[in-house]
Amino acid sequence: MLFEISEKIVRVLKAVTEPRIATKDVVKEPAHKSPVFRGRHQIRYDICTGCEACAKICPVDAIIMEPLPIKRPKALPEVNLAVCIFCGLCEDVCPTKPEKAIKLSGGDIEMIVDNPSHESLSNWWVKPEVPEEWIEQKKREEEEKARKKAEMMAKKKAEAEAKKRAEAAAKKAEENKSSGETGDNGGEK
Ligand code: SF4
Ligand code: SF4
Incomplete structure (x- = not known):
């Protein structure tokens, strides 16, 4: 009996002193990421072929192809994270090997903002810097x-x-x- 009571006390103390992921401040302390975490897109302008497959397969039209003044790639994808549903289809369909030219592996999504404004929304575009x-x-x-x-x-x-x-x-x-x-x-x- 005494043992059970002390065990319960330890459990309660543990729960109070060790906040779970759900109780963490996600703005200041990003949650644990799984190995298959899908975050902000990374676009490799140097291996992209401009085939447009990512833009064509995107189910929510979150990708636009921005033209370049060269023949290959003739355009590069830009992603609107405010529209994206992080399905990963763009990465799946990208034909470049061994590296994908578009990957959802850019670490934290960093989309939680205290006071959404026009400026903060414009930061939701992922544009390759060429x-x-x-x-x-x-x-x-x-x-x-x-x-x-x-x-x-x-x-x-x-x-x-x-x-x-x-x-x-x-x-x-x-x-x-x-x-x-x-x-x-x-x-x-
Ligand atoms: S992850 Fe899905 S929704 Fe987002 S840009 Fe890629 S295909 Fe579109
Ligand atoms: S990122 Fe991949 S799928 Fe999209 S245009 Fe470039 S090569 Fe094609």
Whole structure:
């Protein structure tokens, strides 16, 4: 009996001194995150292909594709967390390997605000920060690629024309040879 009472006292004391997760101040102290925690999106501009699969599959249209002045990726996703339902479909469908270009693994959601305002709501957009130098580098790479492709096409065209001319010359020579032989035979008769 005495043991049961002391056990109950210990339990009550424990409950009072060790607040559970539900009683924590979630603003100041983020709750425990499970290994499959889905938080703020992380977008890898450097591996995204701009395929738009994430935006197309999003069930609540929380993703828009922001255009870039380059061909690949021609646009990057931006996520409106005020609309997002954190289903993770965008991450599931993203085709890049081995890393996903969009992941819901950005740590705390940080969406709890004391006084929601227009400014705080605008912070709910996840936008990849693309360095200007990266865009310039991509532009140079694309120009170089286009130049090499044009060179290769010109070379192939020149080779095809040369082959055509050689074939025409060979055919003409063959025709001249046959007509010469016919002429010779006629002379023998
Ligand atoms: S997690 Fe779901 S709702 Fe949120 S952006 Fe991705 S697909 Fe849309
Ligand atoms: S994040 Fe993934 S799914 Fe979305 S556009 Fe980029 S490559 Fe495509």
